[in-house]
Amino acid sequence: MPAAASISPFETNPVRSREDLRAFLVGLLDALEPHTSPGGALIHLGHTATHYDETAAQLEGFSRPIWGLSSLLAGGSEYKGAERWLRGFASGTDPNHEEFWGDMRDKDQRMVECSAIGFSIAVAKEQLWDPLPQHTKTSFENWLGGMNDKQMPDTNWLWFRVFANLGLSRAGSPRYDAARMKADLDHLDTFYVGGGWSRDGPETVCQFDYYSSSFAIQFAQLAYSKLMQKEDPERCEEYRERARKFALDFVHYFDTEGRAIPFGRSMCYRFAQSSFWGALAFADVELPAPLTWGVVKGLQLRNIRYWAMQPGAFNPDGTLTIGFNYPNHNMTENYNSPGSPYWCCKSFVTLSLPPTHPFWVAQEEPYPEVLRNTVKVLELPLHIATNHGGHTYVLSSGQQCSYALKQSAAKYGKFAYSSAFGYSVPVGVGTLPEAGADSALALCDIGTDAAGEFWRMRRETRDARVENGRLRSSWRPWPDVEVETWLVPPTEAAPLWHQRVHRVRTARRLRVAEGGFAIYGQRRDGRALDPVGNDAEDFGVFTDIGKARAASRAGASGVTALESGSKRLGEVIRMDANSNLIEARAVLPMLISEIEPSEKDVWFVTGVFGLPSEEGQEGAWRGWLQEWNLSAPVLPEDIISLMN
């Protein structure tokens, strides 16, 4: 055993029953008590900053747990600490109280928090609104209603105002603005592109991340469809119909163990990734086969269970850390306060359902057999999802964040995103190990940067499209360098490989480094992996001309150059610590070469191998080396003819 393996404070909770889920939530809520201000309105969990002010940050700590608290209360359970939030509503909305949250301004972070608060009044009015004294109700309405005449970003944020108005309407408040709510909904509906998918923004935006699903849009549509069924039945039915279609795509982002593929921004919201499945139950939406209630329950509970067991997701006192599988500030966005991760509390929405609801009555079922070993082209988000050979990931080309976002190349621009291997972010500018270049082609202009300090990776993708079941796109790292890329999904004959074909046209001297999946980089005793021979299936790293691979308890990962006469050098680099979202100590198999400016096209064809260990196993299954040796993928004919 490596030294001092830590355990999660929730390790002993099996997260199987409604009662287990309730206990997990109560554990999270209890842990917040010592961090709560005397007036209850602010929760202070750490000292890191956000682009918005400290009061808004501590309001986040207060408001996000309410997704869970209000669900628990709506479901008929009691929580004695609910009193802290009632007190908080009174102090936070009182302009004369020292814990006043402050009036709403245009595009204010406070707007985000109104969604949880509005939802809580809509589902748990009796417990969270009715007990408030009249003067508090008045200041509360004024504060929430303050967003009705402010500007909002043209994104999923508009849903937050819908929920504020929903809460106000349920409270019978004069500040409820029905016309505003309808206008917001009508506008949000213009984000819809079909097949259940909505963009996170207007037409120019190509962003379909978890905000399209669990973090915002699908969750919001489903919650709305339940709460506004009487008042707005047609729209509600449309939302349920979207969810039925969407579920058949979204299921491909989950693996058999319950993990969801990390992709895009806000990964510190963790098991908020699965809140869509809970929202389906909340809205009583029955799904097409094979998505029975037992399957839906399994998808959601396995995801929450996985996270309850991750030591690095929690501080020892049971509060959440900022990060993914361990605390990590480099992957975060400038809007992640220490309270932000509590967005995960959306996933507790099923606690609002009675024990007799089909979701709770159903037996949890495993990931459906018919959805295993598949490849599915997801045309709208420009993803190809696969779980061939037990590895759940998407190939990706074309999405990008619509505004400047920290590490956005890593969050949207990589060629592949895996539930098991995660993705990595740059942690500095100086060397390749700092560049976080997994599932990417990293380019360095050695004409001007001989030391190889600055590496560019794909961020802005052009002409992305699905063509013959593959993703084709191009990008220009510099105006005089063009890279066209084809991503070819795995096949039954070579299930553990995907292929990338790049055509590079350059007017610069370039160093080119192509990365496979990053993988845990230590031996059984916790020390760094050693080199092993070509015939060794055991843990270690192997490199040769045109080949690099690494094997550890996390499985096996490798890259092979398939272009004929390749001179690319295989290397397994040790990534800078804390680059990868899942493994703090990771290595990366790479192929490295240099190319000269030339009129001619330079072609790279790379086979990318990935086999994560199965749940509860140490390392990839025995025999994987034979797969690596023998089943290298064959390039499709039409791409070969392009190359000639």
Ligand SMILES: *[C@@H]1O[C@H](CO)[C@@H](O)[C@H](O)[C@H]1NC(C)=O
């Ligand atoms: C894989 O190929 C290498 C190199 O040819 C060889 O040494 C090794 O024995 C092979 N292993 C298997 C399991 O095929």
Ligand SMILES: CC(=O)N[C@H]1CO[C@H](CO)[C@@H](O)[C@@H]1O
């Ligand atoms: C907090 C932190 O580690 N920030 C680093 C993240 O990565 C960039 C490079 O992309 C560094 O410049 C930051 O210092």
